[in-house]
Amino acid sequence: MAQHKIGIIMNGVTGRMGTNQHLIRSIVAIRNQGGVKLANGDLLLPDPILVGRNENKLQALASAHNIERWSTNLEEALADDYNEIYFDSQTTVRRAESIKQAIAAGKHIYCEKPTATSLEGSLELAKLAKEKGVKNGVVQDKLFLPGLLKLKRLINSGFFGKILSVRMEFGYWVFEGDWQEGQRPSWNYRAEDGGGIIVDMFAHWRYVIDNLFGPIRTVSCLGATHIPERVDENGRTYKATADDAAYGTFELDGGIVVQANSSWAVRVNRDDLLTIQVDGTEGSAVAGLRDCKTQHRVNTPKPTWNPDIPNPHDFQAQWEDVPDNQAFDNGFKVQWELFLKHVFADEAFPWDLLEGAKGTQLSDLGLQSWKERRWLDVPELKI
Template sequence: MKVHQIGIIMNGVTGRMGTNQHLIRSIVAIREQGGIELSSGDKIMPDPILVGRRANRLEELAKVYQLSRWTTDLDEALSDDYNQIYFDAQTTVRRSEAIHKAIAAGKHIYCEKPTATNFEDAIELAQLATEAGVKNGVVQDKLYLPGLLKLKRLIDSGFFGKILSVRMDFGYWVFEGDWQEGQRPSWNYRKEDGGGMIVDMYPHWSYVIQDLFGKIESVSCIGTTHIPERVDESGNTYTATADDAAYGMFELENGVIVQANSSWAVRVNRDDLFTVQVDGIEGSAVAGLRNCKVQHRVNSPKPVWNPDIPNPFDFQSHWKEVPDNKVFDNAFKVQWEMFLKHVVADEAYTLDLYKGAEGIQLAEAALQSWNERRWVAVPGVKNKVNV
């Protein structure tokens, strides 16, 4: 058995997502399980070097998780041939410049979304990576959530028959930061720093909708800033210049209609922070982050509109849980393992920077729709499989 040690530059791991999902629950978890086993019997062992601007935090993370390598000098990390992969979880406004450097240094690229601040830059990154012959991928973690994997199982089995419509509800109340600390970084609510619901979440909705339900043909969207002022991490009041909610509709090429409500100014009265309801001729399903429940046509109640009497139905009782039938791993870790197998063993992988550009294209179309108050076509991106 051969162990393939692979150096990974992890830039931006001091942020919430970078620390929790990518470092602790993905790379550290892979190391603790003894690496990733290949079909040949060989193993992949990731060896990260933590990169960021806060030396004390990098040193602390390295010590806690028994890692030997960290630096505040990205150029130094890029110049080391041992480091084969560059990973970026920085704020969006810093991402494109760093990825340009990494491609020029011959590193394989794996990064968070959005891959850039605009579609033109996102396409340029994808083209540069292709021309340089480096393998590349973008995080599309929602595809590997247990709830959506169960939903995919239902779709593949033909459970719904003809799918008619989809309703997606995402969001929760993010505290303003005055009398209670906010759960999200303050830059998320400043447009000038790359914040905003549409630029953050529509790249997610792009791959969720198109992977599960069909190609997006057009979008109609309105965004808004429900909370005009917030308080930052230092206790300073600032103006929220970015949208904190977006209400969209998507028309798919196959005729399916998708509605998506996304808000950081809503209090949750549903099964989960993110739910997807799919209605088809033969049955319906509602999926959350982990669970999924179904109602077949033979179990559907027959309500009649009558506001003059108490509701005679217990609607929830007509839904049945879809069983796990397997152990689900962390969604971010699953995709990390796929990308590492792609780099080391050349296993197939299609979630590349062109897919990332598709997400930004949708976000820009939604912003255009909001600005012009009309439906906007989404032409799509010609996807090229990684080299």
């Protein structure tokens, strides 16, 4: 058994998502397990260099996780042939330019989404990567959530019969920052800084819907800024210029209707922060982040509308849990391992920059639909 090292530039991992999911729970976890096991039994060990603007944060993060390399000089890291992969989890407004530099330097690209602030920008990245011949991938982490993997298992088994509709509820109350600190960074609520829940979440809903239920053909979206003012990390009040809630409806191939509500101004009264209910002719299911429950047609109760008596049904108790039947690893880590094997061993990896551009396309169409207050078609994307 041989061990191979692969250099990875990790840009922007001092932020919450970059630190927790991509560095600690993915790359550090892979290193701690000895690397990614390849088909021939060899191990592939990621060797990261942390890159960013804040020297103190980089040094502290590297020291905390036994990482030897860090730098505030992106150009220098890109010029080093040892670094084969460039990863980007910066804020959206910074991402595209850095990816362009990495592509020009011949690096393989793996990045968070949205890949750019516009569809044109996202398509440009996909085209540049194709022309340069570098491998590329976009984080599509929710496909690897245990709850969605169980839901995919049900779909593949034919459990639902003909799928009729899907209802997605996502969100929670993000504190305004005055009497209690907000759980999300303030730039999320400023459109000029790339914020907004449509830009953020429609990129997720695109790959979830496309991969589980089928291609989106039309979209209707209403956005809202329910909380007009918030308080930032430094205690300063600022105007929220970006949407904090979005109410979307999508039509798919085969007539499936998807309703997706996304909000940072909703208090949770459901099983999880994200729930997806799928209704079909043969059965229904509700998936959360980790769990999934079902109700088959033969187990469906027969309620009747009668508000004059107490409800005789315990509706929640009439569903059955889908068993785990397997060990589920962190979804970010799973996709990192797949991308590393894609780069080093040329294994398949379908979630490329063009797939990432589809998420930006849906965000752009959602914003346009809201502005123009009408349904819009979703054209097929090509480069």
